[in-house]
Amino acid sequence: MRQHVNPLSKNFKEIERIPSLMEMFVDPKLNLHLDIGCAAGKFLFDLALLNTSWNYLGIEIREKLVQTAKVKVQEKEIKNLYFVFGNAHNILNDVQSKTFIENIRSISFNFPDPWFKKRHYKRRVIQPEFINILSYSLKKGSLIFIKTDVKDLFEYMDYTISSNSNFKTIDKKDFNYSESFNPNKLKTNREKYVIVNQLDIFERIYQKV
Numbered sequence: 553m554r555q556h557v558n559p560l561s562k563n564f565k566e567i568e569r570i571p572s573l574m575e576m577f578v579d580p581k582l583n584l585h586l587d588i589g590c591a592a593g594k595f596l597f598d599l600a601l602l603n604t605s606w607n608y609l610g611i612e613i614r615e616k617l618v619q620t621a622k623v624k625v626q627e628k629e630i631k632n633l634y635f636v637f638g639n640a641h642n643i644l645n646d647v648q649s650k651t652f653i654e655n656i657r658s659i660s661f662n663f664p665d666p667w668f669k670k671r672h673y674k675r676r677v678i679q680p681e682f683i684n685i686l687s688y689s690l691k692k693g694s695l696i697f698i699k700t701d702v703k704d705l706f707e708y709m710d711y712t713i714s715s716n717s718n719f720k721t722i723d724k725k726d727f728n729y730s731e732s733f734n735p736n737k738l739k740t741n742r743e744k745y746v747i748v749n750q751l752d753i754f755e756r757i758y759q760k761v
């Protein structure tokens with residue numbers, strides 16, 4: 553399985569459209585959380601099974617991982633979890649995604665690919681244009697969570713989001729996790745690895761104003 557795919561490759565121009573909320577979830581009125589770059593979706597399976605009052609959607613650019621996750625959702629008959637394959641930029645930039653974005657309560661970017669070389673920065677998932685799309689489509693009060701173990705990437709993501717005047721930073725110590733998409737502070741696969749290896753974690757929360 554390839555670990556890194558180039559999101560700018562023409563293979564990802566075609567997108568899987570996000571179905572209507574009714575098609576994805578048994579109860580479309582529940583709070584909706586979107587995890588971008590969810591890999592095999594282990595974190596989302598854990599969340600969905602524990603927090604049945606939320607709906608969870610994962611977007612992932614590695615197609616095989618999404619195919620396997622979709623089969624697992626069906627086998628386990630999970631009613632509040634859905635996966636979509638493709639480049640998150642193209643999927644959320646699609647006009648038909650507009651209504652979907654309005655329903656999102658929160659989005660997480662957990663340990664995105666760092667793309668260390670400067671000439672590859674444009675492959676990073678957080679880009680000013682992408683944040684701009686989110687800034688005018690998300691409802692006021694919606695949250696964005698970022699987390700990484702790469703300081704340089706954190707500074708880049710933080711600068712990109714903070715430069716958009718539609719988002720303000722929320723102080724972590726004032727944040728009530730129990731009402732969030734992740735009340736039990738479950739960890740992603742990468743986060744577990746980072747903790748075991750005693751690496752730093754850089755994280756921030758932003759709110760649409």
Ligand SMILES: C[S@@+](CC[C@H](N)C(=O)[O-])C[C@H]1O[C@@H](n2cnc3c(N)ncnc32)[C@H](O)[C@@H]1O
Nearest residue numbers: 559589591612613639640662663665740741742
């Ligand atoms: C380092 S992994 C982190 C996986 C997981 N979030 C975690 O914390 O364990 C980053 C994931 O983002 C996916 N990804 C990268 N760019 C993407 C994009 N533009 N759209 C959707 N997924 C993307 C990669 O394929 C990879 O699975």
